[in-house]
Amino acid sequence: MRRRILGFLAIAALVLATVGVASAQQFDWKQFSGTKIRFLMNQHPFTTFIQPLLPEFEKETGIQVTFETFPEDQFRQRRLLEASSGADTLDGYMIMPGQVGAQYLEAGWVRYIDDYLNDPTMTDPNLDLNDFFGGALNTFKSGGKVFGLPLQNETSLLFYRKDLFQQAGIARPPQDMAELLADAALLKQGRVAGFAMRGKAANATSQIVNFLMSFGGTWLTADGKSALNSYQSKQALAFYADLLRNYGPPGETNMSWPEVTSLYAQGQAAMIFDANVFRSIMEDPKQTTDVVRNNTGYAPLPAGPAGMKPVVLVWGLSVNHASKNPGAAWYFIQWALSKVNQDKAILAGVPAARTSAWQNEEFKKTAPADWIDASQKSFAVGDPNWNPPVKPVPEVRDAYGQAIVAALEGKPVGPALDQAAQAIDQILANQ
């Protein structure tokens, strides 16, 4: 009997030991110590924020990360070249699925991470996927599978000069498009533009799409043809051209975000409409004049005939399909987008993709209340399809961009959009 008990105990001990071994196979940040990985990054506030923290990651994990950072256009070309060439020295990159998702998924350039998510040795138990904004996480899912994690929600807001509003006797930021037009007229003073936004062809489409949707327009019809020749789309572009030709700055057709934000930062525009992340520019004493920095207010997109329909842009990080070290790359992504780092990111002005970051009390103290409020209102209703849901996105944006430039040059809007729609249908037929 005693022997039996002893035997039983021995077996129990063995079982416990096995369990002990199993529990030793837990998530271990040091698992990939000694690995070197390389990420391609867009020159973006998130990159600027996370770069100085990389030594911390190296200390915590022993993984050495190198960033290669380029301005957006060059970044995208570089990423395309490296992803398509199957370079195994590239381990991960920033990606915006609303921009290139269709192309990258179809070509198989991003690595799905479900196997990691289901593997307790590969996924930090504190990752908490449910903490990410649902819309943001959804843009990183395809057919129920996950191919990356969102790092930020971005939306566009109206930046406006409270002091100039007061001088012009305007009590509140414009609530709808009619008010926007009226306010722009009141605010235009000599060389100071009443309102400015992007007008540089394809670059402008990411902003004008907010107007397009708020006027009831869409990129595509139900049967997948271009809808840019619709009545609503023509109304939207006509409104935009009217606004900017009458109350905008000179040289609109050459303005992308650097021109728009610096114009505003130098006090040359009373209102602009662009990405909410540019709050970091407006709070930087090196880039703005004092009067602009101390008087900037934020408001959501004014409502159009179809309501307030902003788009949200979701950037995130993905593992390169050909990476030699996909595990280490995934570790980096988890670390970079952990609750702790997303909390820090939002304090650095990056509109974090985790809901918890937006509840951070410290953040609420540092960010202007109207910016938080306007951003969250926009995230709540935002549509992540700021691009047409097709593969040749840049070509379609370019075609729309040509119509935008034509409208800003004073050419009739109707024929310009008819031509753009025709070009887009041809592009889609040839893809």
Added chain:
Amino acid sequence: MTERASRFFDRNAQWLFPLPAVLAILILIVGPVLANAYISVHDWFIGATPKYVGLGNFARALSDHRFWAGLKNTFYFTLVAVPVELVLGLGIAVLFNRDFRGKGLVRTIILLPMVATPVAIALIWALMFNPSLGVLNYFLESLGLPRSLWVASAQLAIPSLTIVDVWEWTPMVALILLAALQSVPTELYEAALIDGAGPVQAFRFITLPSIRSAAVIALILRSIDALKTFDIIYVITQGGPGIASETLNVFAFKTGFEFFRAGYAATLLIFLLVAVLGVAVLLNMTRRSPS
């Protein structure tokens, strides 16, 4: 080295010595051109499988208004920029052919634009062209002149861009012409002086004919380069407003690397290659023809 090997090298020296150069040309020039030609007969959306389309891309180019606009812009840019560079370059060369105090310093300074990185130059010019915040409009205004839209205007985009090209490349023309000027024997001028020729006549009948050949070389080099200009145009306007400053090169780049249509982009570049080669051959003929 064995005797056999050494004999082999001796006998084939005429093949072996140029071999590295030949290989370099094959790999760096012939290879890419052939690859480009191969790609140009395919419909290849990067990421998808290429489809053979024969001359389909070429036919498409000929009926594409953007191709013709690009071709026109390419030549417009070159025809404005290069003559100005030649005239200014000649002026500078004549000036530097004399002696004056601080000549060495001025000569170094004037070469700086050519040495600087083109993208950096382009970014600075883009800032200067900015119609609201740029320094060029500030200058215009302080001279009592109206402000200009510069590259933000469809009409002025190419002329404005040529200012950058002229600023950047006139020094090279000046350098070539200066070298030619310095090789003109001074005896010729002395003889002309004795025969009663004035400075204008000396310039017309001695200087110009003596540097003609160098001028044509400068013209060929600058024309080839100007037809292929990419960096300053892409950085400053990206071909805009609309397609007002989109040259063939910029259009091909967008087609390939932004729109991912590698086949069509390769086709556009073949047209550019033919245009550049054609111009180079034509100009070269004027160099050989008797004056």
